[in-house]
Amino acid sequence: GxxxxxxxxxxxxKSGTSVKIECRSLDFQATTMFWYRQFPKQSLMLMATSNExxxxxxxxxxxxxxxxxxxxxxxxxxxxxxxxxxEDSSFYICSAGSPGTSSYEQYFGPGTRLTxx
Amino acid sequence: xxxxxxxxxxxxxxxxxxxxxxxxxxxIFNTWLWYKQDPGExxxxxIALYKAGELxxxxxxxxxxxxxxxxxxxxxxASIPSDVGIYFCAGQNFNSGGSNYKLTFGxxxxxxxxx
Numbered sequence: 001g002x003x004x005x006x007x008x009x010x011x012x013x014k015s016g017t018s019v020k021i022e023c024r025s026l027d028f029q030a031t032t033m034f035w036y037r038q039f040p041k042q043s044l045m046l047m048a049t050s051n052e053x054x055x056x057x058x059x060x061x062x063x064x065x066x067x068x069x070x071x072x073x074x075x076x077x078x079x080x081x082x083x084x085x086x087e088d089s090s091f092y093i094c095s096a097g098s099p100g101t102s103s104y105e106q107y108f109g110p111g112t113r114l115t116x117x
Numbered sequence: 118x119x120x121x122x123x124x125x126x127x128x129x130x131x132x133x134x135x136x137x138x139x140x141x142x143x144x145i146f147n148t149w150l151w152y153k154q155d156p157g158e159x160x161x162x163x164i165a166l167y168k169a170g171e172l173x174x175x176x177x178x179x180x181x182x183x184x185x186x187x188x189x190x191x192x193x194x195a196s197i198p199s200d201v202g203i204y205f206c207a208g209q210n211f212n213s214g215g216s217n218y219k220l221t222f223g224x225x226x227x228x229x230x231x232x
Contacts, residue, residue, distance in 0.1 A: 004159075032218060043205060043222045044160070093159045097218065104211045104218045108152075108159035 003027055004096050006109035013084055013116055021079045021112045023094030029074035030096035034106060035067075038091040050077045084116045123206050123223030131231050136193040138204060138226045145186035146208030150220070151178075154203045163204075164191070196230050203227050 003026040013019050023033055032051050036044040048069050050056040056069035068080040077096075081088055091113055095106040123140045130136060140149070148167055152160035164175050166182035166189060173180055179192045189208075193200055206223040 006159075034219070043224045045222075046219060049219065091157075095159075095220075104148075104209070105150075105162065105165060106218070106220060108161070111157065111159045113157070 002105075002107040004030075004094065004107045004109040006092075006094055006112050008112060009110065010113045011115070013114070015085055015116055016083055018080055018082045019084055019114060021081075021092055021094075021114075023077045023079070023096065023109055025075045025096040025107070028096075029098065030077075031074065031098045032096070033071055033077040034095045035069060035077075035079050036093045036095070038093060038111075040091075044093060047079075081114065084114070086116045089114055089116045121206055121208055121221060121223040123226060125226060126224070127227040127229070129229045129231065130196055132196060132198060134196055136196055136200075136228060137190060138206075139188060139190040140206035140208075140223045141188045142208055142221075143187070146210055146221075147186065148209040148211050149180070149182050149189040150207045150209065151180050151189070151191045152205045152207060154205060154225075156202075160205060193228075196228075198230050198232050201228055201230050 005024045007022045035047045037047050038044045046059050047062045048056045048058045050069050050071040052071045052074050058064045071077040091111050093111040095108045097106040121140045121142050150165045151163045153163055154160045164173050164180040169186050170184045171182040177194045203225045205225045207220040209220050
C-alpha cells in the first residue's frame with residue numbers, strides 16, 4: 001500500500017515553454033501533497049505544500065507564479081513549471097500523506113527529472 | 118530553508134562492516150525519520166521514531182530518537198552491497214490538531230559498500 005506515482009519520469013523541454021508534472025496517490029487518499037526540488041548531490045528542498053481544494057502554501061523564495069500547483073482531488077496534484085529556464089533543470093519529487101492520530105507519514109513518488117535546454 | 122546537520126557526508130566501507138550516521142538539530146522535533154534514496158528514485162522510508170529515547174529496529178537497521186529531541190542516529194549492521202545509496206534523516210513536528218506536517222531534511226550521507 002501507500003504508493004505514489006509521478007508522470008512523466010523524465011522530460012526535456014525548450015527554454016520558455018511550460019511543463020506539467022503529475023503526482024498521484026494510487027491506493028490512498030491524500031489530503032496533503034508536498035513538492036520538493038533536489039539538485040545533484042544535494043538534499044530535498046521543500047517547495048510548497050498542497051492541500052486538496054485550497055491554494056498551495058509556498059516556501060520562502062519559491063515563486064508561486066512560476067511553479068503553479070493544483071490539488072484538484074484527493075489523489076492528484078500537479079506542478080506546472082511555467083516559462084522554464086535552464087536553471088529550473090532539477091529532480092522534482094512529490095510526496096503524499098494523510099494525518100493519523102499519532103503520526104503523519106509521507107510517501108514519496110519516484111521523482112521527475114526535468115531538463116530545460 | 119532550515120536543514121539538519123547530518124554526518125558523515127560520505128562513507129566508504131567494506132561489505133560486512135557496521136555503519137553509523139547521525140543527525141543533530143538546533144531545535145526539537147517530535148518525530149524523526151530515516152530515508153534511503155537510490156539514484157534517480159524518490160526516498161523510501163526506513164524507520165520512523167515518535168518518542169524521545171525510542172530505539173527501533175528494522176532488520177539490520179537500528180535508529181534512536183535522542184532524549185533531547187534534537188538528535189537521532191542510524192546504525193546499519195553487517196552491510197551488504199545493496200545498502201549503497203544516500204541516507205537522509207528528517208525531522209517533523211507533527212501535531213494532530215495542527216496543519217504543519219512538513220519535513221526538514223538533513224544533507225544526506227552517501228554510503229558506498231565495497232564487496
